[in-house]
Amino acid sequence: MLTLADVERMTREDGEGWGYAHVCRVLKLTSIIGVDLDYDREAVVWAVHLHDWGAFPRHRQPGIDHALRSRQIAEQDILPQAALTAHQAALILEAIEKHDYRDERPVTMPEALVLREADFLDFLGVIGIVREFAWGPNNLQVCYERILARREIIQARFTLPIAQQIATQRLETMQWALERLFEESRGDL
Numbered sequence: 001m002l003t004l005a006d007v008e009r010m011t012r013e014d015g016e017g018w019g020y021a022h023v024c025r026v027l028k029l030t031s032i033i034g035v036d037l038d039y040d041r042e043a044v045v046w047a048v049h050l051h052d053w054g055a056f057p058r059h060r061q062p063g064i065d066h067a068l069r070s071r072q073i074a075e076q077d078i079l080p081q082a083a084l085t086a087h088q089a090a091l092i093l094e095a096i097e098k099h100d101y102r103d104e105r106p107v108t109m110p111e112a113l114v115l116r117e118a119d120f121l122d123f124l125g126v127i128g129i130v131r132e133f134a135w136g137p138n139n140l141q142v143c144y145e146r147i148l149a150r151r152e153i154i155q156a157r158f159t160l161p162i163a164q165q166i167a168t169q170r171l172e173t174m175q176w177a178l179e180r181l182f183e184e185s186r187g188d189l
């Protein structure tokens, strides 16, 4: 039987430098943005831990979208060994598969909504900026342009009121920080 503690340990071990900290941030955001919603909190905690496993070196496969790959791992290797109901497993798989901001398919279950909108928020604000530069490449202009492109898509995707409020604050901070970056570099990134 696999417990949440096992999944947490595996996320820490396999998630390079970023995976586990990202999970911790997204977990906190799910509780904040989902505070007024009625949803299965246990299912969301599992989904948050597993949602990016398909991007980890141990699991990723070229040509397979990371969200779909995360779903495959959860479905085949993890959830059958967990003490969760079939309904919870279905909620977790749906939330994982549709978490990415580029996925335009509608999401209606609150479990999937809180995961994806918490994940969107982690791309915004100063944390969103530093994550992009950490991803590289060591070319500031390339990272800067990716920040703008991602922000453009993500900012229109929020539906939960608290997520929208946090997004508005983070977008303001982000704009301020990017203006300072431009100013200090005088446009030479």
Ligand SMILES: [Fe+2]
Pocket (backbone or CB within 6 Å): 051, 052, 066, 067, 099, 100
């Ligand atoms: Fe992801």
Ligand SMILES: [Fe+2]
Pocket (backbone or CB within 6 Å): 022, 051, 052, 119
């Ligand atoms: Fe993520």
